[in-house]
Each structure stands twice: as structure tokens, then as C-alpha cells.
Amino acid sequence: MKVRTRFAPSPTGALHVGGIRTALFAWLVARQAKGQFVLRLEDTDKKREQAGAEEQIINSLKVLGLQYDEGPDCGGQFAPYRQSERLESYKQWAQKLIDKGRAYADPYTVEEVQKFRDEAQKAKKPFLYRNHRPTQPPKWNGKTPLRFQSEPKPYKWHDEVLGDLNTGPEVVDDFILIKSDGYPTYNFSHIIDDAEMEISHVIRGQEFIASTPNYLNLYEALGLERPILATMPHILGPEGKKKLSKRDGAKDVLDYIEAGYLPEALVSFISTLGWNDGTEQEIFTVEELIDKFDLKKVQRSGAKFDEQRLEWTNGHFIREMPLNKLSPIAESFWPEAAERFDEQYKKDVLSLVQERLKFMAELPQLTSFFFSEPKISEVKELFDNPTDRQLKSASKLQIKALLVESAKVLEPSDFTEKDITSRLNGLLEQLNTKPGILFAAIRIAITGSKSSPQLFGTLRVLGKDKSLERLKRAIETLRS
RNA sequence: GGUCCCAUCGUCUAGUGGUUAGGACACUGGGUUCUCAUCCCAGCAACAGGGGUUCGACUCCCCUUGGGAUCACCA
Numbered sequence: 001m002k003v004r005t006r007f008a009p010s011p012t013g014a015l016h017v018g019g020i021r022t023a024l025f026a027w028l029v030a031r032q033a034k035g036q037f038v039l040r041l042e043d044t045d046k047k048r049e050q051a052g053a054e055e056q057i058i059n060s061l062k063v064l065g066l067q068y069d070e071g072p073d074c075g076g077q078f079a080p081y082r083q084s085e086r087l088e089s090y091k092q093w094a095q096k097l098i099d100k101g102r103a104y105a106d107p108y109t110v111e112e113v114q115k116f117r118d119e120a121q122k123a124k125k126p127f128l129y130r131n132h133r134p135t136q137p138p139k140w141n142g143k144t145p146l147r148f149q150s151e152p153k154p155y156k157w158h159d160e161v162l163g164d165l166n167t168g169p170e171v172v173d174d175f176i177l178i179k180s181d182g183y184p185t186y187n188f189s190h191i192i193d194d195a196e197m198e199i200s201h202v203i204r205g206q207e208f209i210a211s212t213p214n215y216l217n218l219y220e221a222l223g224l225e226r227p228i229l230a231t232m233p234h235i236l237g238p239e240g241k242k243k244l245s246k247r248d249g250a251k252d253v254l255d256y257i258e259a260g261y262l263p264e265a266l267v268s269f270i271s272t273l274g275w276n277d278g279t280e281q282e283i284f285t286v287e288e289l290i291d292k293f294d295l296k297k298v299q300r301s302g303a304k305f306d307e308q309r310l311e312w313t314n315g316h317f318i319r320e321m322p323l324n325k326l327s328p329i330a331e332s333f334w335p336e337a338a339e340r341f342d343e344q345y346k347k348d349v350l351s352l353v354q355e356r357l358k359f360m361a362e363l364p365q366l367t368s369f370f371f372s373e374p375k376i377s378e379v380k381e382l383f384d385n386p387t388d389r390q391l392k393s394a395s396k397l398q399i400k401a402l403l404v405e406s407a408k409v410l411e412p413s414d415f416t417e418k419d420i421t422s423r424l425n426g427l428l429e430q431l432n433t434k435p436g437i438l439f440a441a442i443r444i445a446i447t448g449s450k451s452s453p454q455l456f457g458t459l460r461v462l463g464k465d466k467s468l469e470r471l472k473r474a475i476e477t478l479r480s
Numbered sequence: 481g482g483u484c485c486c487a488u489c490g491u492c493u494a495g496u497g498g499u500u501a502g503g504a505c506a507c508u509g510g511g512u513u514c515u516c517a518u519c520c521c522a523g524c525a526a527c528a529g530g531g532g533u534u535c536g537a538c539u540c541c542c543c544u545u546g547g548g549a550u551c552a553c554c555a
Contacts, residue, residue, distance in 0.1 A: 213484095
């Protein structure tokens, strides 16, 4: 069988992780089977459409490497891929239904239909339009909605992830095919497009499961074969159990990219949100995913979005990445002051902080002292009110003496890491002091911070001149 | 309310009748004779409840409970 999957978002906003996961899984199914992946824009609701959304969707897909074979911007054998450009096609199919007596003009006003709905709700019954189906509908003139004349019956169907599903006839109704503005509804257009574009697997979110019997009914009326259906459970927000929505904060894929999350980490994390290969593997490369992904192993229940796990995953990918690959990614995240420094210096700094980076946006706070002088006030504060237990046990006078000695011993150093190490360790023995005191004091003097990358490497990268200068400056502040 | 879906540690999950119910994130403790981080080790922590079926149920069936989706001229 020719495998063709599609991702069919409506351009109403940026893609959040829920949407991107559906796209990812559809993409994986296509790639695994060496089939095609299609991007189709469902832009049939002019009111909800958002400027720039199409571009954002395309960017999100591209940045994650989910390249599509056919789409609105690159065309393909079933172009166009924007539904607003396929109106003629929907009209033709609609006409077929009218001719068969399976579609009719809706004679009611919105208010009238709303009245029916309210009545149903008051009676605590589900609303069914077909209970009000007109006996003599007027000829459709395109100014009123065109409705599907359903043939209610029970349905049984198979879903690749949910298994066998079935419903009674009470859920099949006369839904709108074409709105009064001339645009088709999703319910109609996606059926037509999937058929015309020869989509083999329809992979979509849980919200469509309730209307599936309607689609099945429509497939029959149209004489179309139904595709393989696969329903993805929702991704839930971190707080409640509600479906993840834009209100849950920065769940937009591009936001994560901007914060310095790596595409491959995002892909790995999102893929394991509701899927795993049955082993204990926690991290997957794209190649592994293409190889191992299986719709049947997709979880049937919703998964909560765990930000901490994403961070861990991203940190893992950052640590695994060779410096040469990481370095260009870091480029746009350096603190402002880093501008004046050369590539090699930044690379050295990066290699020092690589293992502690969870995402790139943390770079400035972790590395600022490599590029600008630590604030003297902060250095002073840390010496005045040490929080470290060992440091606390030393007097300011002692600390000052330690720094003076350190400067003295480092003065003749060639500032290779090896030499710094041996000199400072030697000093440790010579002064019979604890590393927890000596090194903590140097660290504060050099970085203006309680914590930093390992000290000797930090000194080496920072360089002799700056290191000694900062040491002396700290000694000055301890004088008072 | 009708219909449908779902249910293992706090979280993501493994498990398809017999397991000390495994892993990961998070958390806690210890180690890596400098902090933080990494890494390593250890610990904490779950089968929603009740009935069946069975020699034996986390696994199969039913009920209850809980959660979710849907019932638009939105997708």
C-alpha cells in the first residue's frame, strides 16, 4: 500500500506541542514506509484566521526537520494545498451529493437552529438537527448552508491506536457541508481532500473521534473508501487535566527554539510523550524513531506535559553534542558583552559550561563573568556574608592573606591548566588550608559568584591578566 | 444530560495470567579528596474501588468511582 500521511492544521495560531506531536507521528509513519508526508492548510474559517500563522506553522515544521513532500509553499501533484484554493472541488462534490438527494439547503436561520438546540439542552437531550429536517427544502442557492442528509446507523470501525470502536445511530446527524459564506466546513472539506490527495492514514487528535461516525456516513454517501484512522490522545497541561492549550504558557514550538532548545531534543521528548518502543530507552534520535515508531504502541490515555523532563532531555542532547556543532547554535545566546571576544575564547567558555546547560538561554547567567568584570559589590557581599560553611570558618583577614598568596603563586605561571593546578595545589599544602576555603575564596574573587565551572579551567580560560587583576581587586575590597 | 474514550510510582511509562511490579524525570542521601553541574551508587514512591472468571490476576469480564472528548455556519 502506498502510504501517504498528512498534517492539516488551520492557520489560527502557532503550533503547540500537541499539534507538533500529531505532525511528528504522521511524518514518522510516512518516512518509515518511504511514503509521502503532506502539509495541507485548513483555512476555511476566515474569521479565526491569523496573519502569519501559516508561516509559523511552516517554520515550526521545518525547524524540527519534519520536511513535507507536498505543501502550500512547495506544491505537489495534488496542488493546491490550501483549502481556500480548492473551493471549486468542494462545490463539485457537493453537487454530486445534491444530485443523489444526500444534501439539501438549510432553510432555518441561525436563531431558529439555536432555538432547537436550546430546547434539546433544556430537555437534557443531545441536539440532533435531523429531528428538524425540513420535508420540502428549497433549492440550494449557495446563500444558505448546505447540509448533509445523513443515513443514521450504528458504526463499528478500527482505530490504529484505540482499537475497535463503535457507536449507535444516535450520533449521526445532518451536519453542514458548505457554510453560507461559500466555504466548506472541516467536516466536509477534509474528507474530500484526503480522498483526492490519496491520503492513506488520517492521524489526528482525540477531538474528532466523536464525529467519526458522521465521516463514515459521508464516505459511504460519496462512494469513497475510508482511510486508516489513528487517534492521538491529548497532551495535557501541567496543572490540571485539561487538554493543553495556548493558555498554558510557552508551549509554542518556536518559543522553545528561541529559548535554546535543540530540535532533536524536542523531537525526542515529544515522541516519548505518549509513545515508547517497549524497551527502557529514554532518548531517541530521529533515525531511531523512523525505524522504531509504531502507531500501535501509542498510549491510549492523555499525557501530561512535563517541563522538567524536557529540560533534562535537552540537557542530555547538549552534553552529547560535539563542541563544533554546539558552538554555532550558542552564537545568538551569548551575553551582550561577549561581542568583543573572539570565537576561540567563546568556544573555550562554552566547553566549560556545556555540561551544566539545560537550554541555551541560560548561557548569559552562566558565563557573564567571562566577558565582564564581576560587580565589586557582589564580591564584597559574598565575602562579608559567606554562606559556605567552610568559608565562614575563616576570617576576612585570613581570606585576604590567602588571596595575596594565590596571586603571588600564580604570578609566574604560564597559565596552562596543568600549571595552575599544580601551583594552587602546592599552595594548599604550603599554607595547610582546606580547598573548600582557598578555592572558594578564589572563585568569589574571580567570578563574583558562589558557583562556577571548575576553578582551574575557569582561570585558564579567563587568562592570566584578568585573573590576577581580579584577584588584586578582591584583595582591595577586603582591605576595608 | 446523551454518546464515546481512558485509568500502573507526583510525572512519562514497561508489563499482555504466575515478576521481589522494571526504567526514566523529579525528590532525598552518599561518592567523584573545590562550589555548582555532570557522572556513579543508594533510597523514596504505583497497579482507583468492588465483584466475578481462574489453581492463580496489574493483566480477561462486569459494576462503581474518577478523568477526558464531543453534542458549532471552529477546526
